[in-house]
Every structure is written in C-alpha cells, then in structure tokens.
Amino acid sequence: MTRKELERLLAEAAGLADRLTEPLESLSNDELDLALADAGTIPGELRAAFHERLRSLESRLYEAGKTVPQSLLRVIEATAPVDQLAQTNPKAAESRLRSWVRGFAHGMATMAPTRVPEIARAYRKTETLSENDSRLLDDLESELKARDVARDEGDVKP
Amino acid sequence: MQGGGSKRGGVAEEELTEDDVEDLLKRLTVYACVLFTVLPDQAREVTVGGLGIGPEDLAQEVVLRFLDPHDHTVTWKASSGPATPSRVFGYLKKVLQHDLFDLRKRHAHQKTVSMAPHTQANGDGPGPSLDGFPSRTESPDTAALKGERHEWLLRQFDADPALRELLEVQFDPEGWNAHTNVELANLLGSSVAEIENRKKRLMRRLAALAPHQQLPSGNKEKP
Numbered sequence: 258m259t260r261k262e263l264e265r266l267l268a269e270a271a272g273l274a275d276r277l278t279e280p281l282e283s284l285s286n287d288e289l290d291l292a293l294a295d296a297g298t299i300p301g302e303l304r305a306a307f308h309e310r311l312r313s314l315e316s317r318l319y320e321a322g323k324t325v326p327q328s329l330l331r332v333i334e335a336t337a338p339v340d341q342l343a344q345t346n347p348k349a350a351e352s353r354l355r356s357w358v359r360g361f362a363h364g365m366a367t368m369a370p371t372r373v374p375e376i377a378r379a380y381r382k383t384e385t386l387s388e389n390d391s392r393l394l395d396d397l398e399s400e401l402k403a404r405d406v407a408r409d410e411g412d413v414k415p
Numbered sequence: 416m417q418g419g420g421s422k423r424g425g426v427a428e429e430e431l432t433e434d435d436v437e438d439l440l441k442r443l444t445v446y447a448c449v450l451f452t453v454l455p456d457q458a459r460e461v462t463v464g465g466l467g468i469g470p471e472d473l474a475q476e477v478v479l480r481f482l483d484p485h486d487h488t489v490t491w492k493a494s495s496g497p498a499t500p501s502r503v504f505g506y507l508k509k510v511l512q513h514d515l516f517d518l519r520k521r522h523a524h525q526k527t528v529s530m531a532p533h534t535q536a537n538g539d540g541p542g543p544s545l546d547g548f549p550s551r552t553e554s555p556d557t558a559a560l561k562g563e564r565h566e567w568l569l570r571q572f573d574a575d576p577a578l579r580e581l582l583e584v585q586f587d588p589e590g591w592n593a594h595t596n597v598e599l600a601n602l603l604g605s606s607v608a609e610i611e612n613r614k615k616r617l618m619r620r621l622a623a624l625a626p627h628q629q630l631p632s633g634n635k636e637k638p
Contacts, residue, residue: 267516267519296625303471306471
C-alpha cells in the first residue's frame with residue numbers, strides 16, 4: 258500500500274468516526290460517564306491517571322524554572338483526589354461525591370480495587386428467599402465475578 | 416482559563432473552566448475509542464499491542480499538550496475565535512487523529528521496502544514517480560482492507576438489526592443520501608427521536624469494542 262493510499266484510508270476512517278460520534282457533544286455528564294464505563298474506562302480512574310500526568314508536567318515546569326500558569330494549577334486542583342479537593346474546594350468535592358454515588362446506580366463506580374468482588378451473602382440466611390430467587394442471585398454473582406476477572410485480565414473484545 | 420496559558424495569547428480568559436477540561440478529556444476518550452474501533456487496518460495491534468498506546472492514553476496526551484504552556488504544537492489560535500468547549504473539542508479531535516495516524520504511518524514506513532527512484536533516460540536524476548500524485552482510485556488491497564473492516568463491524572451488530580442498519584448507512588452517507596437525522600429517519604422508516612437514540616447506543620457499543628491499555632496502577636477509582 259502506498260503512503261497516499263494509507264493516508265486516504267486513515268482519512269476515511271476519521272470521517273467515519275466523526276459521523277459515528279456526532280451525538281457525543283450532546284451527551285449529558287451522566288450519559289458521558291456511562292459511555293466511558295461501557296468502553297471499559299472508569300471515569301474516576303481516568304481522572305486519577307490524568308491528575309498524575311498533570312502533576313508530572315507541573316514538576317517538569319518547576320524543575321525547568323518556568324512559571325506554572327494559574328489555569329494549569331486550577332485543573333490540577335480540580336482533578337485531585339476528593340480528600341485533597343475537600344480542603345481547597347469543598348463545593349467541588351461535594352459535587353464529585355454526588356456524582357460518584359450516582360455512579361453506583363449505573364454500576365460505573367467501584368468501592369475498592371478488589372480483583373474479585375466480595376458479595377454480601379447475608380440475604381441467604383433470611384427465610385424469605387425463594388429457591389428461584391436464590392438461584393437468580395447465585396447466577397448474578399457468578400456473572401459479576403466472571404466479568405470482573407475478565408476485565409482485570411484484559412480479556413476485552415477485539 | 417486559557418487552556419494552555421501564555422501560549423494562547425489573544426484568547427480571552429475564562430472561556431474554558433477546569434470542569435470543561437475534564438469534560439473534554441472524557442469526550443475525547445470516547446471519540447478515541449470509536450476511532451480505534453473503526454480503523455480499517457491492524458492499528459490496534461500496532462498501537463495497543465506494539466506500542467502499548469490505547470485510546471485513553473492518546474486522549475490524555477492530547478489534552479496534556481493543550482495545557483502545557485510550552486508545547487506549541489497544540490495551540491488554540493486567537494484567529495480561530497473564542498475557545499469554546501465545542502470548538503476546542505473539534506480542534507483536539509483533529510490533533511488526536513493526526514497523532515494516531517502519525518503513529519500508524521511511522522509503523523507502516525518501517526515495514527515499507529524502499530524502491531530506488533527511476534532515472535531519466537539521459538541520466539539526469541530521478542524521473543517522475545506516480546507516488547507524487549494523489550491516488551483517486553482504490554487499489555484492490557485498500558478496498559479489501561476497508562471491506563473487511565466494515566464486515567467485521569457489521570457482524571458485531573448481528574443481534575441488533577436496528578443498530579446494524581444505522582451503521583451500514585453511516586459507512587457511505589453519499590450512497591444513501593442520508594446525512595441528517597430527518598433523512599435517516601425517512602430512509603429507515605423511523606422517527607428523528609428514535610434515530611438520535613439509536614445513534615447514541617451505536618456510539619456507545621462501538622466505543623466498547625475498542626482495545627484498551629491498562630491505566631497505570633494506583634489510579635483505581637476514588638470519588
């Protein structure tokens with residue numbers, strides 16, 4: 258394949274991606290977080306990774322004796338872990354926590370970096386649980402564990 | 416904020432907030448996922464498998480360069496007007512495309528066997544080469560690569576005919592003459608609201624098909 262052909266092929270792919278992501282700008286924050294979660298990216302992890310890179314950039318600028326712009330410092334502050342954010346901007350921290358709690362409802366947020374989820378089994382001790390419900394809960398637990406293990410092992414679809 | 420500090424001279428302050436920056440990063444990441452998914456060649460093997468670069472990484476790199484006051488390769492020009500989130504997003508999408516394509520082309524270049532240029536009959540150096548002219552027609556290889564990719568994408572939606580038919584018309588909107596949501600609704604016998612909804616679902620499913628690199632450890636979710 259010539260360079261021209263390759264360029265044309267890539268340009269066509271970009272055009273297709275542009276058409277297919279047309280709704281992206283109209284997504285609400287929650288919809289955007291859902292889209293990210295579907296794509297296998299936990300929004301909180303993305304923010305944390307980006308924060309680390311911003312801190313590295315800040316360090317590089319300091320080491321080079323250059324001024325770190327206020328705009329960059331504000332982004333670093335805004336992407337900081339919530340306990341740090343609570344000290345500098347309590348309102349933003351509260352908003353972040355609300356969003357995190359909402360994430361649970363959509364299955365986007367996780368509590369802790371466990372490889373296999375620990376499922377609370379107390380419900381099994383109640384006598385009100387029917388056999389069918391018990392089986393259903395067992396199935397859901399197996400599915401959840403399998404999905405989590407697959408994600409951790411990078412077993413994502415091609 | 417100015418987005419990139421002093422390098423963006425002329426752009427009014429307070430056009431992008433810090434929340435806008437995080438929002439941009441998220442949208443750009445979803446965009447990168449879809450772009451990785453639709454690439455018609457083996458870019459996933461090159462970027463994710465070979466170089467360890469995935470959509471999240473590429474999106475972060477682009478936003479970081481935009482914010483770096485001393486990186487003048489990603490700069491919002493005052494002549495482009497106010498740096499609104501929507502405009503900046505459009506600009507960063509193009510930067511991301513170029514970054515990804517540069518990676519891909521560099522890899523392709525490494526695999527290309529260089530041919531010695533032909534010399535003219537009088538021996539005065541290289542004669543004209545067809546490589547210098549833009550190619551208007553597709554070679555069989557190119558068409559096959561593209562066709563294979565489209566078929567693979569369509570197969571992912573075998574169980575969801577509504578999304579499959581929407582995807583198919585997006586491959587070649589010229590051929591279907593359906594560019595707007597109204598035209599798509601007419602073509603597919605649906606409503607505009609349903610088309611908008613389907614487009615969102617299709618985009619999410621395509622993003623989910625993208626290959627990923629693991630984010631660095633220690634970046635586990637915290638509120």
